[in-house]
Amino acid sequence: MTAPTAPTAPVAPTPTPTTPTSPAPAPAPARKPAARRGPADxxxxxxxxxxxxxxxxxxxxxxxxxxxxxxxxxxxxxxxxxxxxxxxxxxxxxxxxxxxxxxxxEPPARVADARAGRTGTTGRARWAALTLLPGAVCSLTLLGLEHSGGQRQLAICLAGALALSGALSACLRRGPLHAGGRTVPAAGLWVYWLLAYLLCGDGLLDQLLSGGPDGPWPATVTPLVALAFAVAPAAWCAHLFSVLARRRLTDSRGLADFAAGARPLLLTVVGLYAVVLTGLSLLAPLALQDDDGALAATVTLGTLFLLARLLTVHGFPESAATGLAAACAVEALACASVLAGRLPGCDALAAPVRAVVLAWGAGAVPALACGAAALGLLTHATVALSRASAHT
Incomplete structure (x- = not known):
């Protein structure tokens, strides 16, 4: 009889050495597309x-x-x-x-024709008649003054001044001199100042230099007549500039090309108006039998008015008002310096005005003032009015 065998314990399996596993590499981030420097369109x-x-x-x-x-x-x-x-x-x-x-x-040609409808044959005849109205009113006023006297002359003078102001306002409300955009209300005051000085400023300055004023000083109506008749050529020159500039804008293929053609066009129109105004200023003294025509002052003031109106019509009223105000300031300063020269020890203040008047006459003061202002506006206008945005 055999002895029972003892149960054997289960033998644990021998662990096999394992090599440490490295973690799986992270996936490489997707490469971002290079940013474009500008949109595709x-x-x-x-x-x-x-x-x-x-x-x-x-x-x-x-x-x-x-x-x-x-x-x-x-x-x-x-x-x-x-x-x-x-x-x-x-x-x-x-x-x-x-x-x-x-x-x-619509094609541009039809659009241009539609815009030009207001200045067609009928519209052109209407504003042409209006531009002749200031000259007619001025002539009738002078005719009435020659055939009247006393208090009646004063009444005729006041009525003529009101009628002339109304005629000028009507010319500025329609036609090529009409400014459809914004305006500077003070510009009207500067215009009336310059006209008033042209009418009686030379007589006032002469009396101030001689120790006056002593009573009423003389007035010169001849330059005012020339300027009244010059409203018509001013309107035609403004119309010519607008039409030719618009045509140039249509034909141009670049801003530089348009500017190169607009600058000589502006200079030509301003020069044409100055020539016509010079002729009117020479004819007015002959027609009125007046020796004092104040040619230089009349031409420079008329040119200043034309440049100021062109800038206002084409969207630059602030520049126009600045030029008019500068001319007014020079004229007022000339008279004030003469009065200030009467103070003790202030004789030097009146010396520049006195020298100018002795050399060229009292009319040289408004001529220099308006001429300098007109030159400044012309320089500004050659830049501002050579832009395409000024003609649309």
Whole structure:
């Protein structure tokens, strides 16, 4: 009989050595695409920025003028893949919808014809008649003064001044001298000051220099007559400048091209008006049998008025008012310096005015004042009115 065997304990399996496993490498981050330096369609951002301008424009020229007013030049247009502002404006006009009533845009020629409808044959005859009205009123007033005397002359003079002011206001409310935009109310005061000084400022200055004034000083009506008749050529010159500048804007293919043609056009128109005004200033003393025509003062003042009105009509009334105010300030300062020279020890204050009057006469003061102001406005106008935005 065999002895029972003892149960054997289970043998644990021998652990096999395992090598430490390294963690799985993290997936490499996806490479971001390189950022673009500009949008695929560079015109789209510009279109959204100026969408209101593009929607209201009646032709691409208005968009080009608006872009120029915002500071976009031909060099800027190259960043939008266009050779100039005009071609950029044409694309903006074609891409921006203009509403159901503007699905078929009118060609620029028809738009220009529609705008010129107000200055057609009938409208042109109307404002041409109005521009002749100041000269007619001035002539009738002088005729009445020659055939009257005493208190009646005073009444005729006041009535003529009111009628002349009304005729000038009517000329400025319509036609090529009409400013449809904003105006500076103080500019009217400067105009009346300059006209009043031209009428009687020389006599006042002569009496101030001689120790006066002693009683009423003489008035010179001849320059006022020449300026009254010069309203008609001023209106025609303003109309000629607007028409030719608009035509030049249509034919130009760049802002620099338009500016190069607009500057000599402005100088030609201003020079033409100065020549016509010189002729009227020479004829007025012969017609009125007056020796004192104040030629230089009349021509410079008329040129100053034309430049100020052109700037106002084309959207620069502040510059026009500044030029008129500067001329008024010089004339007022001339008279004030003569009065200040009467104070003890202040003789030197009146010396410059006294020297000018002794050399060239009292009419040299308004001529220098208006001439300097006109030259300043002409310099500003050659820049301001050579922009496309000034003619839309």
């Amino acid at each position: 560079p015109v789209r951002a510009l279109m959204h920025r100026h969408r209101r301008l593009c929607e209201r424009a009646v032709d691409p020229l208005e968009i080009a003028a608006g872009l120029e007013a915002y500071g976009i030049t031909d060099r800027t247009a190259a960043r939008f893949r266009h050779r100039d502002v005009f071609s950029l404006a044409e694309e903006l006009y074609a891409r921006v919808p203009h509403g159901a009533d503007r699905e078929t845009p």
